[in-house]
Amino acid sequence: MEQTTAGNAELPVFEQVRYDEPIPNVARVTMARPDARNAQGLQMTYELNAAFDHAAQDDNIKVIILAGDGPHFSAGHDLGGDRGKTWRDFPVIGTWGGFDLGGAEGRYAREKEIYLEMTERWRNLPKPMIAQVQGKCIAGGLMLAWCCDLIVAGRDAQFRDPTLEMGVCGAEFFMHPWEIGVRQAKEWLFTSDWLSADDAKALGMVNRVVPEEELEEFTLNLAAQIARKPAFALKATKEAINHVQDVQGRRNAMMHVFSLHQLCHANNQMQWQLPVHPNGVSPAFRESLKKRDEAAKKQTG
Numbered sequence: 001m002e003q004t005t006a007g008n009a010e011l012p013v014f015e016q017v018r019y020d021e022p023i024p025n026v027a028r029v030t031m032a033r034p035d036a037r038n039a040q041g042l043q044m045t046y047e048l049n050a051a052f053d054h055a056a057q058d059d060n061i062k063v064i065i066l067a068g069d070g071p072h073f074s075a076g077h078d079l080g081g082d083r084g085k086t087w088r089d090f091p092v093i094g095t096w097g098g099f100d101l102g103g104a105e106g107r108y109a110r111e112k113e114i115y116l117e118m119t120e121r122w123r124n125l126p127k128p129m130i131a132q133v134q135g136k137c138i139a140g141g142l143m144l145a146w147c148c149d150l151i152v153a154g155r156d157a158q159f160r161d162p163t164l165e166m167g168v169c170g171a172e173f174f175m176h177p178w179e180i181g182v183r184q185a186k187e188w189l190f191t192s193d194w195l196s197a198d199d200a201k202a203l204g205m206v207n208r209v210v211p212e213e214e215l216e217e218f219t220l221n222l223a224a225q226i227a228r229k230p231a232f233a234l235k236a237t238k239e240a241i242n243h244v245q246d247v248q249g250r251r252n253a254m255m256h257v258f259s260l261h262q263l264c265h266a267n268n269q270m271q272w273q274l275p276v277h278p279n280g281v282s283p284a285f286r287e288s289l290k291k292r293d294e295a296a297k298k299q300t301g
C-alpha cells in the first residue's frame with residue numbers, strides 16, 4: 001500500500017511516541033522506545049494519551065493504529081522512573097489526587113490514574129483502534145493491546161502476564177477473562193506461561209495472525225477497509241459492542257479486581273518491604289523499586 005509521508009506540519013510531535021497519518025483517514029501512534037522495548041513510563045503514558053486525543057478530535061481520522069518500534073510491541077510498565085519528572089509535569093486525567101503520598105494510598109492513586117482509568121479512557125475512545133503487535137507483549141503491554149478494538153499479531157508474537165509470580169493478581173486493567181475466557185485465563189495466570197499468537201487467536205484475543213514482514217502492510221489494509229465505512233456508524237458500533245460488554249459486568253468486575261490488586265501490593269509491602277514478591281522480579285528490578293519507594297518517602301517527608 002502506498003503510504004503518505006508525515007510531512008504535515010500540523011501533526012503533533014512527541015519524544016517517546018510518533019504520530020503519523022500513513023494513509024488517508026488513518027492515524028498511527030507508534031511507541032518509539034525500542035531500546036527499552038517500549039516500556040511505558042509516565043511520559044509515554046501521557047504522550048500516548050495526547051496522541052489519541054489528537055486523533056479523536058481530528059474529524060478526518062476514522063481509524064487509529066497503535067504500533068511499537070523495534071522487535072517487541074511492549075515490555076509493560078516502566079517502573080524505573082521518569083528522569084526526575086514528577087506528577088506535576090503531566091496533565092493528569094483524574095481527580096483522585098495524592099500521587100506523591102506514601103503507603104498504600106499513593107500507589108492506589110498512581111495506579112488508578114495511569115493504569116486503570118487511563119486504559120479505560122483509551123478503551124472508550126470512540127474511533128476504532130487497531131493494535132499492531134510484534135514480538136513480546138508483557139503485562140502492562142497486554143493492557144495497551146487490549147484497549148484497542150482489534151489486535152493484529154505477527155506470527156512470532158507472544159503474550160504473557162507474569163504478575164502472579166510477582167505476588168499480584170494480574171495486570172491492573174483486568175481483561176483476562178473477557179479476552180480468553182474464564183478457564184483459560186485461570187491457567188494462563190496460574191502458570192504465568194507465554195501465550196502464542198496462534199493460541200491467542202484460537203481463544204479470541206487476537207483477530208488476525210500474519211507473518212511479521214507483512215504485519216504493517218496487513219494492518220494498514222485492514223485500517224483502510226474500516227476507514228471506508230461511515231464515521232458515525234463506526235463510532236456507534238464500537239459504543240454498542242463496548243456497552244454490551246459493560247452490561248455484562250466488565251467495569252464492575254474490573255473495579256473489584258483493582259481493589260484486590262492493591263491489596264496484593266499492600267500485602268507484599270508488609271511482607272517483603274516491596275510492592276511485589278521478591279522471587280518474581282530480578283535483583284536490578286528490586287533495587288529500582290526500592291529507590292522509587294525511597295524517593296516517594298522523601299517527597300512526603
Ligand code: ZN
Binds near residue numbers: 111168172261
Ligand atoms: Zn500494580
